[in-house]
Amino acid sequence: MGVRTRMRVFVRGNLSGLTDEDVESLTDLILNAIGYTPRFFMPVSEIDKFENRFKEKFxxxxxxxxxxxxxxxxxxxxxxxxESVLLKA
Incomplete structure (x- = not known):
């Protein structure tokens, strides 16, 4: 299971009242805010780093x-x- 999928499951488990589309949108937004870019092969340490940054931001x-x-x-x-726009400027 990839980082994006695991974080969607995490968001779904921690928040109620959102549609599947909202969960996907929110997950993608937070992942973009922390600088995540999907790659085919990522070391476990890098996956853990992004998951921890995602959870901290969440x-x-x-x-x-x-x-x-x-x-x-x-x-x-x-x-x-x-916040994402301000960080990129």
């Missing part, structure tokens, strides 16, 4: 949420996008 953003409304999801998505 917990930092979602520590107050267990169930999420569409509006909460929208706001968080915009926040992650704005």
């Amino acid at each position: 917990y930092k953003i979602f520590k107050e949420y267990k169930t999420m409304t569409r509006y909460d999801f929208f706001l968080i998505k915009k926040k992650i996008e704005s």
Whole structure:
């Protein structure tokens, strides 16, 4: 199982109230924010590094949420996008 799939399972297990499409979108957004780029062969240490960075970012953003409304999801998505743009500038 790849990093992206494992992180989708992680998000699904930690948040309720999101559709499958929302989970995919959120997972991809966080992975992009931490600089993840998929590759065919990654050492286990690199996979672990990305998973740990993903979980750290996820917990930092979602520590107050267990169930999420569409509006909460929208706001968080915009926040992650704005942080990503600021980091790239």
